[in-house]
Amino acid sequence: MCLAISAKYGDVPSVDILVWSELPTGAGLGSSAAFAVCLAAALLTACGAISCPLKEGESTARWTEEELTLINSWAFQGERVIHGNPSGVDNAVGTWGGALRYQSGKITPLKRVPTLRILLTNTKVPRSTKVLVAGVKEKILKFPAIMNPVLDSIDAIAQECQSVLEAMPANPSPEYYPVLEELFDINQHHLNVIGVGHPSLDRLCQVTASHGLHSKLTGAGGGGCGITLLRPDTSPLAVEAAKRDLCACGFECWETNIGAPGVTLHSSSSLNAEVLHALSKS
Template sequence: MPPISTTSHASAPGKCILLGEHSVVHGHPALAVSLSTLRITTTIQTSSTSTSNPTATVILPDVCSVVTSLPLTFTCPLSSLPPPSPTKSNPHNLPTPPAFLPPLFLEALTALVSKTHKDPDDISPFLPFLTLIAYLHKSKSPQSSISVTITSAALPVGSGLGSSAAACVSCSAALLKLLVPLSTPALPHKKLINEWSYLAECIVHGTPSGIDNSVSTYGGACSFVKSDNPGDKPNMFFINIKKPLDIVITNTQVPKSTRKLVKMVGEKKQNHPNVINPVMTSMGEVCKSFVELIKKEKVDFDVVNELFTLSHSLLRVLGVSHPALELVLTTTNKYGVASKLTGAGGGGCAITLLGATDNSWGLDEATRTAVHNKLSGLRWNWTRFKTFRTVCGGEGVTWGDGESASATTKNGYRNWYGATIITGAITGFGVMATLAFLKAKK
């Protein structure tokens, strides 16, 4: 019998935390936006034959082995993946994730990967994706081989722009796509994608707030407060930013570990609660003031700059800045504009808010270009900074390779509550042609 093959694609965007990183882990409000042009795509191929032993393969072209410097790949018999704990089904008969992963499951998975990969840093990148395969594929199709490839077109790995969440969201989405005969994920599917990707993110980070996977799943601008009770749903609402925001992201290319930084801040909070709790409360207040500000038609740019400066100063107190990030701040301050770190800090990226994309508030266009050029020329330890000028928001997770989601944001701006401002019929025609092409390709 010839093999029966299926292919599934999904793509998910990175994110940028405008305000409230770290304090969000401890229950204070934060605001994040999707970065729809910076996406990670998961491609899945399955094939079933009645004769051969099915296998599970994970290919990570963007994550290199610390031992060989080659991209990480892993293959094992599908049957050797540890048995997942029982899951419940939602009303659409799709599996819902368990409240937590049994430690024995993760131990068995780690032991399995360690048969071929000796360094712990080469083992951990596979664990979230193998977990998702065990829960969402093996339990449904134990006779079918599966190959999962995770690729990032432009989203840098480990720089504070949510690559781990985008990878988990796109992988969860591509696996769920195999179980759903639809071309676009509806709201209940997005809810499930978000829940499964949070479970996978917990494997990468330990105690993530959940803001990264939420904004990568739903897109747009998300105000987020984690629940005090572990396991309870976060308080999350999407914000209608009146005027799309024009930002420059500067990647200092200094490596950092979110897991270590979050742990360090948690310990600081535990050791000095009377000092750190008020700092975090202030960070939440800065975020709340900013949310009120950007809902307005005309934003006071001086207040934006004050809030960004306050937020970064508070993050400094938590100990998560870095001299390379400080260089970004002093550089943009000379142009009268504030910057702040985004994500976990300790290196990674800084953001500079230039104003509204229609120039109704913020810097004038010439100064925006000058700031961007200046940042592009900076270096830290001889490594040149990488910059992206982009519009905040746009499409979240999609089934397909994400080309049209990215194109929509590049060519116009899609506000997340249906008010769509697309730059002209040429773009519309381009998107339709892309969709028609993709459909024909299927």
């Protein structure tokens, strides 16, 4: 990517690049896309192809829409080097943040989505996206009259979820959360039907259900990671108990948010202690 950007926009000055990440690799969480987006933004800024948006006294800043589009296009090229034929979803989310709808190759940002609290759990079960996708295709070819309605239903779930998410910021009613929880449950059952479930993910859902929480797989399935929706009024004791039981299964678990901003330039003063420690060792 550095050579390609230099060839198009002029020499990139001599730089040292330190990569630090909280995302586990190979778990279906888009760590490669996050890397590609950050690298593209850094190199394009360094060679002057895009501006440095950070003004004096600011702790964070983001680029213009036009500049974000350029960052995304180069990040996608980086994803192609890593994955061969990526969808472009992961780098788009990493660039713009929030939530996106992906259908038939078209990526559409969702408007005004809320920030949702989740538990993110890594089952540590390795899986191959290529193998899982091939298995789904095989089922569709073998049982088209059965599988196509299931896929139509999954699409309807996604559309219903989009409607709920876009309605929440204007009317932050707690009544939306039971709807999202039910959609999580229905979606997870459908994903098992098409063959991308795994006993470890079933266990994850059982453990969180015992604490009154609702979960589903994320990414390609077949192991990897799952997400658990946390209502605003979910008690800290319930969250800690669920995390404890998930870790007892050998899983890794983090509490985080969905709907955060995309790629952002930070001043050194805004970085947390862990990142500063990593930088100081370079």
